[in-house]
Amino acid sequence: MGVHTNISDDKSTVTIFIEGDFNFSLLSDFKNSYNNNDVVTAKKIIIDLSGTLTIDSSALGMLLVLQRDMEKTGKAINVVNCNSLVRRIFAMTNLDRMFNVE
Amino acid sequence: MSERIKILIVDDIETNRSLIRQTLNALYDFDIVEASDGEEAVEQFETENPDLILMDIMMPGVDGCKATTLIKEKTGDDYTPIIFLTALNSDDSLVTALSSGGDDFVSKPYNIGILQSKINVHLKIRELTTQLNSKNNMLSRFNTRLIQEQELIEYFFENAIKQSFLDKKIVNYHMSSISVFNGDVMFVQRGPKGSIYVIVGDFTGHGLTAAMGTLPVAMIFFTMVEKGAAVGEIAREINKQLFKLLPYNMFLVASILELNSREEMLTVWTSGMPDGYIFNGGNQLTDTIYSQHMPLGIIDNNDFDSIVQVYHVEEGGKVYLCSDGVVEARNVSGEMFGEERYKDTLVDGGDHRFNKILDDLKLFVTDVEQSDDITLVELNCLKLPELPPPETKAISDALQWSISISLSATDMRKQNPISKLFDILNSLPSVYVYRDVLHILISEIYNNSLDHSILNLDSAIKSSSEDMSEYYKLRDEQIKNLENAFIDFNFSFLTKQDDAYLKIEVKDSGRGYQGKEQEFSAELFSGRGLDIIKNFCEEMSFSEDGSVFTVLYRL
Numbered sequence: 001m002g003v004h005t006n007i008s009d010d011k012s013t014v015t016i017f018i019e020g021d022f023n024f025s026l027l028s029d030f031k032n033s034y035n036n037n038d039v040v041t042a043k044k045i046i047i048d049l050s051g052t053l054t055i056d057s058s059a060l061g062m063l064l065v066l067q068r069d070m071e072k073t074g075k076a077i078n079v080v081n082c083n084s085l086v087r088r089i090f091a092m093t094n095l096d097r098m099f100n101v102e
Numbered sequence: 103m104s105e106r107i108k109i110l111i112v113d114d115i116e117t118n119r120s121l122i123r124q125t126l127n128a129l130y131d132f133d134i135v136e137a138s139d140g141e142e143a144v145e146q147f148e149t150e151n152p153d154l155i156l157m158d159i160m161m162p163g164v165d166g167c168k169a170t171t172l173i174k175e176k177t178g179d180d181y182t183p184i185i186f187l188t189a190l191n192s193d194d195s196l197v198t199a200l201s202s203g204g205d206d207f208v209s210k211p212y213n214i215g216i217l218q219s220k221i222n223v224h225l226k227i228r229e230l231t232t233q234l235n236s237k238n239n240m241l242s243r244f245n246t247r248l249i250q251e252q253e254l255i256e257y258f259f260e261n262a263i264k265q266s267f268l269d270k271k272i273v274n275y276h277m278s279s280i281s282v283f284n285g286d287v288m289f290v291q292r293g294p295k296g297s298i299y300v301i302v303g304d305f306t307g308h309g310l311t312a313a314m315g316t317l318p319v320a321m322i323f324f325t326m327v328e329k330g331a332a333v334g335e336i337a338r339e340i341n342k343q344l345f346k347l348l349p350y351n352m353f354l355v356a357s358i359l360e361l362n363s364r365e366e367m368l369t370v371w372t373s374g375m376p377d378g379y380i381f382n383g384g385n386q387l388t389d390t391i392y393s394q395h396m397p398l399g400i401i402d403n404n405d406f407d408s409i410v411q412v413y414h415v416e417e418g419g420k421v422y423l424c425s426d427g428v429v430e431a432r433n434v435s436g437e438m439f440g441e442e443r444y445k446d447t448l449v450d451g452g453d454h455r456f457n458k459i460l461d462d463l464k465l466f467v468t469d470v471e472q473s474d475d476i477t478l479v480e481l482n483c484l485k486l487p488e489l490p491p492p493e494t495k496a497i498s499d500a501l502q503w504s505i506s507i508s509l510s511a512t513d514m515r516k517q518n519p520i521s522k523l524f525d526i527l528n529s530l531p532s533v534y535v536y537r538d539v540l541h542i543l544i545s546e547i548y549n550n551s552l553d554h555s556i557l558n559l560d561s562a563i564k565s566s567s568e569d570m571s572e573y574y575k576l577r578d579e580q581i582k583n584l585e586n587a588f589i590d591f592n593f594s595f596l597t598k599q600d601d602a603y604l605k606i607e608v609k610d611s612g613r614g615y616q617g618k619e620q621e622f623s624a625e626l627f628s629g630r631g632l633d634i635i636k637n638f639c640e641e642m643s644f645s646e647d648g649s650v651f652t653v654l655y656r657l
């Protein structure tokens with residue numbers, strides 16, 4: 001359960017996996033996953049939610065904060081592998097376009 | 103034979119009988135009975151049940167040979183030795199006599215030593231034969247019992263396991279085990295929302311000891327699929343139970359998949375299986391499913407990794423899985439069928455690749471005995487008509503119920519305050535299928551109540567990552583100092599015509615909701631909670647004085 005990070009071999013892509021329920025209890029782990037040097041050099045951030053069961057508004061908030069920070073340095077964020085419930089949540093809060101949800 | 107040994111002497115001449123009787127009495131402590139002709143000999147045999155018979159051949163009426171034949175017909179499996187006492191001295195006539203059923207002979211005049219040796223030997227043979235027969239009977243009874251027990255076990259397995267959904271349009275499979283009990287596992291079932299769940303696996307070993315493991319796996323799989331559990335959760339639970347139940351050297355390699363044909367998505371948790379292959383509708387290989395994890399039943403739950411892989415599967419596409427019995431099958435020269443050959447056959451096989459694998463495998467192996475259980479599965483990605491939700495028939499019969507749960511300040515200070523609330527709700531069958539949505543709904547309602555009504559925190563603070571941490575730190579402190587706070591939940595299950603609803607009413611000790619139905623834009627870091635609630639629920643309302651917040655969720 002929790003947050004795992006994977007960095008591509010050429011350091012251009014950072015993938016952050018969230019496992020279990022995505023809510024504010026993961027705040028510090030989530031912050032640590034992108035407040036480090038590897039992310040500074042990467043061009044693309046992927047948030048992989050294949051292991052995520054549920055997502056609440058505090059998690060959406062955390063993603064928005066991430067996005068605002070990454071925008072400053074021109075990095076793109078993609079949210080991938082959502083189950084149907086999670087995708088629905090992004091859609092109903094109109095955040096699916098913002099995060100390029102697939 | 104705890105009774106005394108009994109010898110029957112048959113001779114028409116009394117003095118002969120008397121002579122033998124005395125000889126025997128001098129040598130042994132046996133019971134002696136006598137007969138003076140063949141007919142009497144047969145009668146004596148039936149009434150006295152002797153252990154050995156000394157038979158004179160030349161007698162008037164029914165002679166020794168005739169009597170011997172008659173007696174031997176009656177002995178069956180038992181060995182009652184008959185030793186001829188004969189004056190015959192030609193080999194031919196002796197052979198003829200013995201062919202009537204006699205076991206040995208002593209020539210007159212007798213050598214006592216020889217008579218004694220022969221009597222001893224034949225009594226010994228009789229004893230051994232009796233023991234042998236007794237053991238055979240025991241084995242025979244034992245075997246019958248074993249067969250009955252095996253039939254019972256087979257019956258038990260059939261009922262526990264044969265719940266699979268095996269529509270040929272969706273699932274094509276071949277399973278052959280090397281013994282009555284299969285150590286390979288293959289179950290298929292539809293989930294409540296229409297996706298197909300499959301588990302294909304292989305226990306260490308084969309036969310009954312391996313098959314024992316299939317029972318808990320079947321129970322867990324079918325129970326969790328019925329509730330629509332996620333693949334990772336099913337893997338975790340199976341691992342937990344097998345870790346508890348199996349000896350340290352037994353485990354299960356398996357692939358657990360959920361094929362959602364509507365969303366063209368395949369979710370997989372797999373460990374230790376040969377590679378799986380995904381083809382698109384045009385018969386092209388699009389993906390390989392590689393094993394990611396340790397086998398099930400080895401790892402403690404805390405170290406267990408339930409991360410899944412997600413693949414795209416086109417409508418009309420197919421997924422192939424097999425157990426290692428397929429790739430490790432050997433031919434006469436000891437060569438293995440192998441992963442390469444398996445993959446190539448699938449790729450070249452076109453539409454009929456499933457049958458081609460089976461044919462090629464049979465040809466490859468020819469007469470070599472199968473050494474492992476073999477399982478091959480083909481899954482078709484086809485959009486199925488929607489299943490009616492499982493509870494529909496029961497709606498009009500369902501009981502209305504309501505549950506009230508009150509959370510105090512102490513509860514709010516706990517690590518995961520609403521998890522106990524979820525445990526209670528999850529135990530209600532009409533609600534369990536919707537637990538993911540309800541989890542989110544109730545979290546939002548709870549946080550809304552706590553943060554805005556009770557604690558009066560301003561969500562606008564949550565707008566940057568430092569501020570977000572500040573916000574939650576502030577929240578934690580305020581929760582620590584809470585006194586006399588409460589959040590009361592009331593859940594009620596209602597039916598209106600053919601629909602079922604869950605009504606959630608929340609009242610808390612805070613300032614309440616006065617005119618809070620505001621529209622929030624996507625820029626603010628607050629209010630999305632209310633968006634989510636509004637979107638999921640049929641109705642949302644506040645009471646007159648703003649103290650009670652009610653939502654209605656359609657099940």
